[in-house]
Amino acid sequence: MTVDDTAVKLRRKLAERIGAPGWQAALASVPREFFLGEAVYRYEAERGWVPVRRAEMSPDDWLALAYTDETWVTQIDGVLAEDATAPVMILRPTSSSTLPGLVVRMLEAAGVGEGDRTLEIGTGTGYSTALMCHRLGSHSVTSVEYDEVVAARAKSAITQAGYNPTLIVGDGLRGHENNAPYDRIIATCSVRNIPLSWPEQVRAGGTVTTPLGGWMNGAAFAHLTVAEDGSASGRFVNDDVYFMAARPHLPPPRQPLAMGRGETSDGRVDPATLKDDTALFVAQLAVPQAYHGWAEDILVLHDVGTGSQADVRPSPNGGWTVHQHGPIKLWNMVEQAIQVWEEAGRPHQSGFGLTVTPKRQYVWLGASDGPSWDLPT
Numbered sequence: 001m002t003v004d005d006t007a008v009k010l011r012r013k014l015a016e017r018i019g020a021p022g023w024q025a026a027l028a029s030v031p032r033e034f035f036l037g038e039a040v041y042r043y044e045a046e047r048g049w050v051p052v053r054r055a056e057m058s059p060d061d062w063l064a065l066a067y068t069d070e071t072w073v074t075q076i077d078g079v080l081a082e083d084a085t086a087p088v089m090i091l092r093p094t095s096s097s098t099l100p101g102l103v104v105r106m107l108e109a110a111g112v113g114e115g116d117r118t119l120e121i122g123t124g125t126g127y128s129t130a131l132m133c134h135r136l137g138s139h140s141v142t143s144v145e146y147d148e149v150v151a152a153r154a155k156s157a158i159t160q161a162g163y164n165p166t167l168i169v170g171d172g173l174r175g176h177e178n179n180a181p182y183d184r185i186i187a188t189c190s191v192r193n194i195p196l197s198w199p200e201q202v203r204a205g206g207t208v209t210t211p212l213g214g215w216m217n218g219a220a221f222a223h224l225t226v227a228e229d230g231s232a233s234g235r236f237v238n239d240d241v242y243f244m245a246a247r248p249h250l251p252p253p254r255q256p257l258a259m260g261r262g263e264t265s266d267g268r269v270d271p272a273t274l275k276d277d278t279a280l281f282v283a284q285l286a287v288p289q290a291y292h293g294w295a296e297d298i299l300v301l302h303d304v305g306t307g308s309q310a311d312v313r314p315s316p317n318g319g320w321t322v323h324q325h326g327p328i329k330l331w332n333m334v335e336q337a338i339q340v341w342e343e344a345g346r347p348h349q350s351g352f353g354l355t356v357t358p359k360r361q362y363v364w365l366g367a368s369d370g371p372s373w374d375l376p377t
Helices: 003-018 021-029 032-036 059-066 100-110 127-136 148-160 271-275 277-286 330-343
Strands: 039-044 048-053 072-076 093-097 118-121 141-145 166-169 182-187 202-212 220-226 232-235 263-266 290-295 298-303 309-314 320-325 352-356 361-365 372-374
Touching (some): 003 032, 003 100, 021 100, 032 059, 032 127, 032 148, 100 127, 118 127, 141 148, 148 166, 271 277, 298 330, 320 330
Parallel strands (some): 118 182, 182 202
Antiparallel strands (some): 039 072, 072 093, 220 232, 232 352, 263 320, 290 298, 309 320, 352 361, 361 372
């Protein structure tokens, strides 16, 4: 069996495994190996992010890697895997080829289908772009990538695969007005709030689908329908998705913090509650300018804008001890939000929704007139 025959066989198996009827033809046709470049990063606990090079593997082993339903990191802090000279520790992944199963779940959640003019925010490796080109036709697909190096490599791979969408190098938070209006906008990066350019560039009845994230790493998956007046609203969907943040929405560098400062009080909520994904999302809604960290069993919060901070720890006598410093009582705000969520029965993120207008963006619990929290501007 030739290498090409092996690739075809593996593509078909991947399509069968994922089992999405509308996308099987695209999965069975688009050569994912084109979009991994010459190397990817693999994480190893002892060594960090280790470059795995195609030239150091047999063709069959490289294809087997390409057609596993896994995410492969292709860039870390701006360094492509093929340019890395050694393993790297701690640094932040900045581009990847998302696992095909998740790519397809996002496309399905967005309702992307035949006849849709679609804008993709975050070309990345270009694999999802190529899948859409195969199903919709290249003329229906526009994709924007912020990173020039990533964009150039994606364009090469997309062209090699035989597709010719509109590819833009620029800030995807601005959308791409020239090809508007779109039926669908789908983002492959998370945002802290919805750029107003997105609903403005979608026809009434069209949709915006994007991961929503924040500086505490809370996440939800928004699917919004655009109304006649240009507002957009919808519930978060049931999928738990975690994507890299849009570059302009990344948090500022973390600062060393001194614990035990400020006023002391008793806590009403176990800080370990925030280890639940939905609880963390709720806490992030309450203090969107803050980030958090753990020092063993002590939770630390720091508000970037005001310098306010809090730490919460188990008390020797039972319960929790809270220290809060600065103009914002961070833990009080988190506790209030967590208690509202608990009183509602601790619903998943899909129990929340999001409304976007030119004047306000807010997440609501249960119904649009229920408890709500404004997103950061």
